Structure formats: structure tokens, C-alpha cells
Amino acid sequence: MRVSLRTLAPVAALGVVAIALVVALVAAGLAVLGGDDEAQTTYMGALISRPVDMPDATLTDQNGEPFDLKADTAGFVTLLYVGYTHCPDICPTHLYNMSEALKRLPKDVSSKVKVILVTADPERDTPERMKEYVETFREDFIGLTGTREETDAFQETLGVNVASRTDLGGGNYTVNHAAYVIAFTKEQVAYTVYPAGMGLTEWLNDIPLLVKKGFKP
Amino acid sequence: MFRNWMRRLAAVAALSLVATGMVVVAACGGDDDDDTNGNGSVTPAATLGKLTILDPWVRTTTNDVSAAYFTVKNSGLDDTLISAKTSVTTNVQLHEVVTEGGTSKMQEKAGGFPVPANGELALKPGGYHVMLMDLKSPLKEGDQVELELTFKSAGTVKLSAPVKPGAAMSPGLGSGSPTATPK
Numbered sequence: 001m002r003v004s005l006r007t008l009a010p011v012a013a014l015g016v017v018a019i020a021l022v023v024a025l026v027a028a029g030l031a032v033l034g035g036d037d038e039a040q041t042t043y044m045g046a047l048i049s050r051p052v053d054m055p056d057a058t059l060t061d062q063n064g065e066p067f068d069l070k071a072d073t074a075g076f077v078t079l080l081y082v083g084y085t086h087c088p089d090i091c092p093t094h095l096y097n098m099s100e101a102l103k104r105l106p107k108d109v110s111s112k113v114k115v116i117l118v119t120a121d122p123e124r125d126t127p128e129r130m131k132e133y134v135e136t137f138r139e140d141f142i143g144l145t146g147t148r149e150e151t152d153a154f155q156e157t158l159g160v161n162v163a164s165r166t167d168l169g170g171g172n173y174t175v176n177h178a179a180y181v182i183a184f185t186k187e188q189v190a191y192t193v194y195p196a197g198m199g200l201t202e203w204l205n206d207i208p209l210l211v212k213k214g215f216k217p
Numbered sequence: 218m219f220r221n222w223m224r225r226l227a228a229v230a231a232l233s234l235v236a237t238g239m240v241v242v243a244a245c246g247g248d249d250d251d252d253t254n255g256n257g258s259v260t261p262a263a264t265l266g267k268l269t270i271l272d273p274w275v276r277t278t279t280n281d282v283s284a285a286y287f288t289v290k291n292s293g294l295d296d297t298l299i300s301a302k303t304s305v306t307t308n309v310q311l312h313e314v315v316t317e318g319g320t321s322k323m324q325e326k327a328g329g330f331p332v333p334a335n336g337e338l339a340l341k342p343g344g345y346h347v348m349l350m351d352l353k354s355p356l357k358e359g360d361q362v363e364l365e366l367t368f369k370s371a372g373t374v375k376l377s378a379p380v381k382p383g384a385a386m387s388p389g390l391g392s393g394s395p396t397a398t399p400k
Contacts, residue, residue: 088284088349089314090321092276093342096383132279136382161320168325170308172282172350179314179321196314196321196343 043209044202045183045192054078054188055157059118059144062131067144070188076114077210078184082155082163084121084175085133090196091117092137094181099138101203112186112211116142120163120177122151158182183210191215263376267293268332268368273378275305275362278355284312285347285364285378289338297369298338299329301347304363305356312348323348332368342384356380 054070061067079098083091095117102110117134119125122145125133130143145151155162160178167173180195183206192215194202263270273287283305289298301309313326330345332338340346347364356362360380367373 086280086282088276088278088282089312089323089342089346093383100383129280136277136279161318163320166322166324168310168348168350170351172308174323176320176322178319179316180319196316 042205043192043215044205045194045198046180048182048191048193052159052182052184052190054184054190055154057150057154057157059146059150059154060127062127062134062143062145064127067142073114073116073184073188075186077112077186077207078188079113079115079181079207080118080158080184080190081116081181082118082120082158082160082178084119084163084177085125085129086121087175090179093196093199094194095134095137095141097199097203098181099141100200101207102138104204105207109208109211113207114140114142116144118144118154119151120155121175122146122148185210185214187214189215262287262378263374265368265374266371267291268296268371268374270366270374270376273364273376274381274384275349275356275360275378277358277380277382278352280355281306281350281352283349283352283356284342285349285362286340286342286384287364287376287378288340289332291332291334291336291338293334294370295334296332296371297329298332298366299369300367302365302367303347303349306349306352308350310348310350312346314343314346329369358382 054073056070058066058068081091081094083094085091095115098115102113102115115138117130119130125143125145127143127145130145134141134143146154152162155178160182163175163177165173165175180193182190183192183194184190192206194206261269261271262273269290269292271288271290273285275285276283285301285303298311301311303309311326311329312323314321314323316322326345330338330340338345358380362378362380363375364378365373365375
């Protein structure tokens with residue numbers, strides 16, 4: 001029985017959240033003790049405090065074509081991540097782990113999944129840069145960019161903290177951004193997220209569930 | 218039924234006390250069984266006194282930014298990794314990832330990375346890394362990068378790190394925080 005619970009402390013750094021987590025974990029602990037036979041309890045991803053709808057937005061894909069988030073992901077499980085191509089650490093780790101998981105999963109599962117990187121650094125991430133970046137992980141990964149206004153508005157709509165910059169000197173900077181993958185069901189609602197720290201194990205468990213079972217609200 | 222109700226309570230409890238943004242509650246335990254900085258029989262990349270450097274690698278890139286990772290095992294006294302040099306760029310910083318309220322940022326780690334006595338320092342995704350900037354050209358899988366690491370007490374050691382797209386398996390990131398674990 002898989003009952004070990006783990007708080008996602010890095011995400012819940014606020015003091016007030018600690019109380020919420022204690023309450024939540026007690027409840028969740030009782031829930032899990034009850035059994036393991038339903039879809040929700042078998043997910044390894046972190047449950048979001050409230051489900052998130054796929055934003056109604058159109059950005060530009062890596063081929064320079066418009067990409068309508070709602071229309072162009074309809075019927076697919078969508079693993080969405082806000083990041084940037086000059087990210088040396090967390091972004092490529094997530095993308096690499098997802099690519100490895102999809103490589104290992106059967107085609108009837110992997111073909112139902114779209115992986116999307118939305119840049120938080122549109123000044124550097126042109127469609128060309130996005131193309132060479134996302135396609136090194138997997139040829140069908142999607143990279144979206146837009147104007148600064150568009151990418152900021154997208155993050156706003158999504159409900160994540162809008163990215164900011166830290167100057168590293170010499171014209172270099174890093175982008176501070178939401179560092180978790182958001183998993184949308186085929187119904188285009190996300191119930192789970194995958195912070196840094198979740199990797200291949202979690203994806204191999206959860207991607208088939210997302211594709212085959214979905215999530216009962 | 219009861220279970221569903223309790224689960225819902227869990228979600229509601231987290232939701233109700235949180236003012237902004239997303240807060241998450243762990244659903245089920247992700248074990249740390251996918252740790253790649255493992256204790257298997259790995260050939261040390263380099264040794265320096267009581268320090269052993271294991272599993273060095275540098276990430277492939279399509280632009281001028283990358284990161285280097287490795288593990289330092291220490292069978293001696295406390296030490297600190299204070300600087301790194303590489304063959305591929307002179308612009309190198311020791312970075313940590315800090316996650317606050319769901320946002321992660323990378324920043325220079327003041328004073329360097331601690332190497333605890335009789336313990337280890339692990340550089341891995343989501344934690345500490347050697348940040349490489351202004352690369353002369355993108356790094357491709359199969360390339361080798363020469364690293365020169367300087368420790369406060371032990372001195373300087375050179376080693377060679379392969380370029381790879383990621384850790385061999387899912388990196389066991391634990392809480393996503395850097396690790397410097399006394400043993």
C-alpha cells in the first residue's frame with residue numbers, strides 16, 4: 001500500500017499555508033488509509049487546491065503559426081510548463097523526464113499526450129529558438145511564444161505567479177517562474193501539478209492514468 | 218464515500234486557507250527510489266585528499282547556457298566548494314535554486330557550496346548546480362567538458378565531465394532542495 005504522504009514544502013512556503021497543510025494532510029491521511037482503488041488516490045502528482053481550466057488564449061508555436069490553447073489541445077492530455085530556453089536546470093529536467101516517460105509508454109498512451117512549453121522569456125525565445133530547443137527533447141513537443149504582454153497575460157490567466165527576472169551581470173539573466181508542470185485532462189481541466197522533484201517515476205504512473213482514467217471532479 | 222469526503226476535505230482545507238496562487242497537497246508519496254546519485258559501483262571521476270568526485274555531467278544545450286552537476290563525497294573535515302572553472306566558458310557561477318510560493322529562481326550561492334565532514338555535497342537538478350553562461354558554442358551529447366573545482370581547504374582538482382541531455386533516470390530530487398547530507 002502506497003500511503004506515504006509528502007508535503008510539497010517548497011511550494012507552500014507561506015506561514016498560513018502550514019496550518020492548511022496540517023489540516024489537509026490529516027484529512028488526506030485518513031482518506032488514503034481508506035484504500036487505494038480509485039483514480040484519485042493512485043495519482044502521484046500533487047493535487048491542486050482548486051482545479052484549473054485550460055486558458056482561452058492563442059500564442060505562437062515554434063513554426064510561427066497561431067496556436068489556440070483550447071482548440072488545439074481538445075481531446076488530448078496536455079502537460080503544460082511555463083519556462084524558458086536559457087534555463088539550465090529545472091526546465092530541461094522536466095522536459096527530459098517527460099520525453100523519457102513518453103518514450104517508455106505504449107504508443108496508444110503517448111499519442112494522446114501533448115507537451116507544451118510556454119516561454120516566460122519571449123524577448124529571447126523566438127519561434128526559431130523555441131523550435132530548436134523543444135524538438136531536442138522530442139519531435140512533437142510544442143513551444144509557444146508571443147509578445148511580452150501575451151505571455152504575461154497567459155500566466156495570469158493560468159493562475160501562476162507571473163515570471164520575473166534576476167540579473168546575473170554581463171547581459172545574462174535568469175527568469176524566476178512557476179517551476180511545476182500542470183497536467184490537463186482531456187476535458188481540459190488540471191487537477192494535479194508536478195513540481196521539481198517529481199520525475200520519471202511519477203510520469204510513468206500518472207500519464208497512463210491521465211489518458212485512460214482522467215479525473216473525477 | 219467516507220474516503221471521497223475526506224479527500225474533498227483535504228482539498229478544501231488547503232484551498233480555504235490560501236490567499237493566492239496555487240497550493241498543492243501531496244496526493245501519494247513519491248518515493249526517492251529514483252535517485253541517480255546512487256551508491257552503486259561508480260568509478261570516481263577524481264579524488265583530492267579526502268574528497269572523491271563522482272558522476273560529473275554537463276547538460277546539452279541549444280544556446281549559451283548550461284549547468285554542470287556532480288557529487289562530492291568527503292571522508293574528512295568540513296570543506297567548501299568555492300569556485301569552478303571550465304573549458305567551455307569563463308563565465309561560471311555556483312548557483313542554488315530557491316523555490317518560494319511556487320516560483321523557482323536561481324541565484325548565486327554566497328560563500329560557495331558546503332561539503333560536510335564525513336558527508337557529501339550533491340549537485341543535482343532542482344538544487345545546486347554550476348551555472349555555465351556565455352558558452353562559445355552549444356554543447357552536444359558526447360562532448361566532454363573539463364572542470365576545475367577549487368575547495369577552500371583541499372585545493373584544486375581537475376576532471377572531465379560528459380555532456381548528456383539529462384540524468385540517466387528520473388533524478389531523485391527529494392523536496393527539490395539542495396543536499397549536503399552529513400552521514
